[in-house]
Amino acid sequence: MSILDKYILKRYLVTLAVMLLLFIPISILAHLAEQIGKMQDNEAPLNEILVYFGNFTIYIGNELFPIFLFLSIIFFTSRLASNTEIIAILSSGVSYIRFLRPYLMGATIVAIVMLLMSMFLVPTASKGFNEFKYKYLKKGRENRQTENIFNQLNEHDFIYVSSFNPARQIGNNFTFERFNDDNTLDFKISASNIRWIEKDSIYRLTTYKKRKIVGDSSIIESKQRLDTIFNFRIDDLTPVSYVAETKNFIELNQFIEDQKRKGASNINTYILVKYKRWALPITAFILTVIAVAVSSVKRRGGMGVNLAFGILVAFVYIFFDRVFGTLAQQSGFSPLLAVLIPNIMFGLLAIYLLQKAKR
Incomplete structure (x- = not known):
């Protein structure tokens, strides 16, 4: 590694670290000022609050990492340009692609860190962050699917409820069906509602009715109320919207396979x-190239113009990322395309700006 590589790589990593250390505490203080009243009203314990803000730091840092990366590169590269350091480097015979190499080395380090964090560390932080939020800050307001819930528990068992109340843990118009290996119905249980009794770890069925198929005839059993057990948890009826964020790499793959088998609508x-x-590592490289291409040219407006353009690009990127993400969640749009399209668009922008900067 040459002196040039060490110099730029050091500036790359140090500026990013300083950017994170400056803005994350500001985010924590702003969030604390906004939520302190709810924490006091709901009597959140101090130790849980401290753990919450530890998880919040990791969670919000991961969310804003690409933006901080982008702005930090623009900041220190604009400083190099304004001090004519880049002109001196290129005038000494160093090609623009060679000048870009330490930036790509830095992007590789950041990409690996981002990938490992998002796969293993961030899911744990996300779980703690969301559990605290819905326990003390948005009490009883977890975002769940509550209408026409259908789940396939395994190869033989199916459940259905027409509506579900997460706060009271009650499902209405409950149906449980078990099929034999030849896809014939073994038995069917129906009830006007199903309630989870946590203290006894049982399910309570109201207006219970069971129809058992025996050959060509049926055996009907009915009761006004029945306490029983099932091989599913009440939360399996309708997972919270953030459940995927709380799974690490291995757990998420298994969870997705389970949800596909169950026929989950979301x-x-x-x-x-x-x-x-x-996609996070790819994003790190794309934003690095765009930031260098934009800020390596000395402009009349100086660093302010570069930062303004950088903020504009960052918000446009977030806008497209959110739009296509919403399309994938609420329609039949492919999740893969929802992730690829913004990166392809900005990848092409990076190539264009890089060619322009080289000239």
């Missing part, structure tokens, strides 16, 4: 989370 949401994790 499977695209989970697949989108998976693809976004893999």
Whole structure:
């Protein structure tokens, strides 16, 4: 590694670290000022609050990491340009592609860190962050599917409820069906509602009715109320919307396979989370190239113009990322395309700006 590589790579990593250390505490203080009243009203314990803000730091840092990366590169590269250091480097015979090499080395380091964090560390932080949020800050307001819920538990068992109340843990118009290996119905259980009794770890069925198929005849059993057990948890009826974010790499793949087998209607949401994790390293390289191409040219407006353009590009990127993400979650749009299209668009922009900067 040459002196040039060490010099730029050091500036790359140090500026990014300083950017994170400056803005994440500001985000924590702003969030604390906004939520402190709810924490006091709901009597959140101090130790849980401290753990929450530890998880919040990791969670928000991961969310804003690409933006901080982009702005930090623009900041220190604009400084190099304004001090005519880049002109001196290129005038000494160093090609623009060679000048770009330490930036790509830095992007590789950042991409590996981002990938490992998103696969293993961030899911744990996301779980703690969301559990605290819906326990103390948005009490009883977890985002779940609550209408026409259908789940395939395994190869033989199917359940259905017409509506589900997460706060009271009650499902209405409950149906449980078990099929034999030859796809013939073994028995069917129906009830006007199913309630989870947590203290006894049982399910309570109201207006219970069971129809058992025996040959060409049926055996009917009915009761006004029945306490029983099933091989599923009440949360399996309708997972919270953020459940995929709380799974590490191995757990997420297994979870997606389970949800596909169950015929989950919101499977695209989970697949989108998976693809976004893999896309993070690609994003690091694309944003690095765009930032260098924009800020390596000395401009009349100086660093301010470069930062303004950088902020504009960052918001446009976030806009397209959110738009295509929403399309994938709420329609039949492919989650893979929802992740690829913004990166392809900005990848082409990076190539164009790079060619322009070389000239």
